[in-house]
Amino acid sequence: MSWKDTAEPVLTRMPAVRRPEGHVPFRRKLGWTAGVLVLYFFLTNVSLFGLGTSTDAFGRFRSILAGSQGSLMHVGIGPIVTASIVLQLLGGADLLGLDTQNNPRDQVLYQGLQKLLVVIMTALTALPMVYAGFLRPAPAVAQSLGVSPSTLQFLIFVQVFIGGILILFMDEIVSKWGVGSGIGLFIIAGVSQRMVGGLLGFNELLGRGNDGIIATWVRVIFGERELSGSLLTPAGIQDVLLGPGGQFQVGLLAVFTTFAIFGIVVYAESVRVEIPLSNTRVKGARGRYPVKLIYASVLPMILVRAVQMNIQFIGRILNDQWAGMPAWLGVYGEQGQAQEGLFYFLSPIQSPTDWMWFAGFGGGNEVWEILLRVGVDLTVMIVGGAVFAIFWVKTTDMGPEATAKQIHGSGMQIPGFRQNTRSIERVLEQYIPQVTVIGGALVGFLAVMANMLGTIGGVTGTGLLLTVSITYKLYEEIAEEQLMEMHPMMRKMFG
Amino acid sequence: MSSSDGGLMSSAGLVRYFDSEEDRGVRVDPKTVVAFSSLLGIFILMLNAFA
Numbered sequence: 001m002s003w004k005d006t007a008e009p010v011l012t013r014m015p016a017v018r019r020p021e022g023h024v025p026f027r028r029k030l031g032w033t034a035g036v037l038v039l040y041f042f043l044t045n046v047s048l049f050g051l052g053t054s055t056d057a058f059g060r061f062r063s064i065l066a067g068s069q070g071s072l073m074h075v076g077i078g079p080i081v082t083a084s085i086v087l088q089l090l091g092g093a094d095l096l097g098l099d100t101q102n103n104p105r106d107q108v109l110y111q112g113l114q115k116l117l118v119v120i121m122t123a124l125t126a127l128p129m130v131y132a133g134f135l136r137p138a139p140a141v142a143q144s145l146g147v148s149p150s151t152l153q154f155l156i157f158v159q160v161f162i163g164g165i166l167i168l169f170m171d172e173i174v175s176k177w178g179v180g181s182g183i184g185l186f187i188i189a190g191v192s193q194r195m196v197g198g199l200l201g202f203n204e205l206l207g208r209g210n211d212g213i214i215a216t217w218v219r220v221i222f223g224e225r226e227l228s229g230s231l232l233t234p235a236g237i238q239d240v241l242l243g244p245g246g247q248f249q250v251g252l253l254a255v256f257t258t259f260a261i262f263g264i265v266v267y268a269e270s271v272r273v274e275i276p277l278s279n280t281r282v283k284g285a286r287g288r289y290p291v292k293l294i295y296a297s298v299l300p301m302i303l304v305r306a307v308q309m310n311i312q313f314i315g316r317i318l319n320d321q322w323a324g325m326p327a328w329l330g331v332y333g334e335q336g337q338a339q340e341g342l343f344y345f346l347s348p349i350q351s352p353t354d355w356m357w358f359a360g361f362g363g364g365n366e367v368w369e370i371l372l373r374v375g376v377d378l379t380v381m382i383v384g385g386a387v388f389a390i391f392w393v394k395t396t397d398m399g400p401e402a403t404a405k406q407i408h409g410s411g412m413q414i415p416g417f418r419q420n421t422r423s424i425e426r427v428l429e430q431y432i433p434q435v436t437v438i439g440g441a442l443v444g445f446l447a448v449m450a451n452m453l454g455t456i457g458g459v460t461g462t463g464l465l466l467t468v469s470i471t472y473k474l475y476e477e478i479a480e481e482q483l484m485e486m487h488p489m490m491r492k493m494f495g
Numbered sequence: 496m497s498s499s500d501g502g503l504m505s506s507a508g509l510v511r512y513f514d515s516e517e518d519r520g521v522r523v524d525p526k527t528v529v530a531f532s533s534l535l536g537i538f539i540l541m542l543n544a545f546a
Contacts, residue, residue, distance in 0.1 A: 013520030017528060019513060032525065039532055046536045049543055072536065084509055104515035111512050159539065166532050173525040175511060183509070395510055 002097065004109060011112030017172040024177060026485045033178035033185065036170050040186055043166070044068035048159050050145075050152045052138035055336060057129050057316065060350045061309040063194060063463040064302055066186040072163035074129070077183050079121035079164050080171075081306040086121075087114055088303060092391030101397050101405075115168070122164035130157040132317045180477055184470040191459045191467040195258075198249050198457020213456065216243070216250040238359055246361060248352045248454035257453040258464065264446060265468040268293050268439075273431050277412040280419055289407060291431045294439045295398065298462075298469040300388035301443050304381055305462050308348050315343035339363060348377045352454045378448050385444025386437045393436050400428035 024032075047070055056062060056069040058078065067076025087110075090096050096113075098106040129135050130153055137152040145152070171182030197206070202215035211219070219225040227244055229235035243251035271293040279285035318325055319332045330343035338344040344365075353361040355370050362370050393399050404425035407413075417423040443465060450461025459467075 012517065015521035015523060016516065018522040018524050019516065035529065039529060043532060043536050046539050047543055049539050072539065080509060087510075100510070100512070104512070107512035107515045108517060110510065111516070114509060162535065166528070166535075169523070169528045170532070171509075173528060176513060177525050181509075 004097070004106075007113070008105075008109065011109050011116065014112045014115045016115075017169060017176055019176055026481050029177065029179050029481065033174055033180070036174050036178065036182060037185055037189060040073070040167075040170060040182075040189065043163065044071050044073045046072045048072065048074065048135065048156050050137050050141045050155055052136045052141075054135045057134040057313055058309065059312065059316075059336065060458075060460065061305065061312075063191060063458070063460050064187060064305060064466060065309070066183075066190045067167070070135070072159060073167065074135070074160050075122060075125050075164040075167075077167060077186060078306070078309070079125045080118050080168065080183065081302055082125065082310060083114065083117035083121040085303050085306055086117060088388065088391045088395055091395045100395070101402050118168055119165065122161055122168075126157055126160040126164060128313075128317050129160065132320050134316075135160070179481065180470070180474045184466075184474070187463070188467045188470050188474075191463045194457040194459045194463075196457075198459070211250065213250045213255065216247070220244065242352055242356070242359060242454070246353050249456060249458040251352075251454060253352070254454040254456050254458075257450055258456045261446060261450050261455070261461065261464050262468055265294075265298075265465060266472070268442070269469070269472055273435065275427060275431070276415060277407065278415045280411050280413050287412060289403070291428075291435050292439070293435060294443060294469070295432065295435050296389035296392045296440055297473075298443050298465045300392045300440060301381075301385055301447055301462050302466060303388045303392075304384035304444065305348070305447075307384065308346070308380065311346050312338070312343065315346075333363075337363075339365070340369075344369070345373050345376050347373070348381075349374055349448065349451050350460060351458060352452060355452060374452070378445070381444035381448050382441045383444075385442075385447075386440040389436045389440025389443075390433070393432070398432075400425050400432050403428055403432065 044067065051070055054070045058065050058069075058076070062069065062076070065076040065078045065081070067073040067078070087096075091098070091100075091110075096110070098110050100107050100110050135156055137149050137156060139149060142149045142152040167182075167186070171186075174180065174182035174185060197210070197212060199212045200214060201210045201212035203209070203211050216225070220227060225244060227236050227239040229239070231237065231240065239245075239251075241251050241253045242248050243254070248254055269292065272290040274288040274290050277287040277289055279287075315330050315338055316332070316336055319330060319336075327341055329341050330338045331340035333339045338347050349355050352359075353363075355362055355374055357365075357367050357370055365373075397403075401421075404421045407424050408421045413419045414424055414427055417427065447461035447465055450464055455461065455464050
């Protein structure tokens with residue numbers, strides 16, 4: 001008996017959001033999407049009950065993991081991403097033995113396993129957050145309730161855990177009843193919020209240190225804020241490019257990088273190899289199958305970042321719990337940032353201030369140390385981007401074999417080749433693997449570059465890449481929805 | 496080819512096969528989820544305000 005038979009009763013009975021019966025009108029879909037988004041924002045503003053002081057265990061990964069520190073949405077999409085890394089690796093290495101392409105039972109099992117893993121990961125993420133001192137209970141609240149601090153700690157854990165599960169269900173509502181996916185929505189909501197803040201924010205409204213680009217430069221022009229030198233001196237030019245006082249988010253370089261990344265991603269979305277197709281029965285009916293440069297999309301990138309995030313998370317827990325941690329493993333600063341040792345080299349570059357030693361940044365590390373860290377980050381992101389792209393293509397059935405079956409099944413063939421799945425597959429094999437690897441590596445490279453040069457609002461390269469491509473996908477989906485809405489006939493054709 | 500081929504939807508690495516989902520197990524109405532989340536949020540806000 002395989003593990004499937006044993007696990008089936010549990011995995012097929014995981015609680016889920018009900019599916020809509022029949023077609024949901026576009027307006028209703030938008031309603032559900034907007035409603036869930038408002039709910040999400042509301043919950044990010046609900047502080048955990050009984051919470052004293054807290055530090056963000058996600059650190060600067062927060063921008064891609066959504067959620068908000070110290071709120072009900074504290075874990076964000078972290079557990080979901082971690083769970084899918086595990087599944088991608090297992091599935092990519094064929095260890096699960098599930099045929100998700102043809103077998104509906106295996107599809108249900110995969111989905112159930114995925115959900116179970118998310119629940120487990122939510123608990124595994126919340127536990128160290130509460131019990132390793134990232135979220136500390138407030139002694140005063142425990143006293144006034146008449147309970148011990150450990151009871152309060154448990155209450156905080158329960159809240160964080162429930163919040164994590166709610167994210168999973170809210171995502172399911174949007175996926176089934178709304179437009180796009182909830183997770184994508186939460187990511188772009190968080191990133192956009194930061195970008196708008198980074199552009200328009202000002203101190204009088206948000207408190208010190210929250211001046212956006214516009215406010216900063218207006219202050220500089222009106223002499224309220226001084227640059228370190230005139231515009232003709234190197235120090236002045238550095239301030240303009242990297243922002244006054246090393247606030248890279250407001251420098252011109254950040255503005256330039258942000259727009260460049262937007263441009264490159266939108267352009268790269270349109271770069272494709274088109275494979276000509278013709279109908280096997282109807283002469284003259286032709287089509288094309290596009291193999292896009294960013295074939296696997298930007299999503300695998302979040303998985304690589306999450307691997308890095310989890311490594312840093314482990315480092316911080318070790319640092320917190322293990323007093324005699326050797327220096328070669330990691331030396332931590334006051335804000336919980338790795339400054340030396342293995343965990344320093346493994347921590348990704350998040351901003352220009354992490355590495356620009358020639359401009360006086362880099363946190364006081366030696367040049368070779370900084371270069372090694374940049375090298376490690378680039379290697380991890382480029383190789384990791386390619387590897388996860390391959391796994392992604394495999395698990396989402398976008399590989400040559402699955403695509404060939406789809407094309408053949410829709411009655412098309414590649415003109416000049418035999419009319420069978422195998423010959424289509426052989427042609428696709430010449431493109432899809434190569435394009436996947438190149439696309440994955442390119443996206444990884446772009447993400448690192450964007451971080452190194454800085455972005456508006458400090459949203460990180462991955463956050464920016466994800467936002468652009470999720471928005472693009474959302475736009476395509478809305479366009480398709482509207483087309484179907486306007487022409488009911490189309491709906492019948494596409495199902 | 497429509498994008499909903501095979502009912503596959505994915506986000507942050509989640510792969511979905513809603514089409515082959517059977518209606519065994521607990522099925523929650525989306526309104527229940529929204530109502531529960533809102534009430535939980537309001538409840539915790541009130542706890543924060545009074546405790």
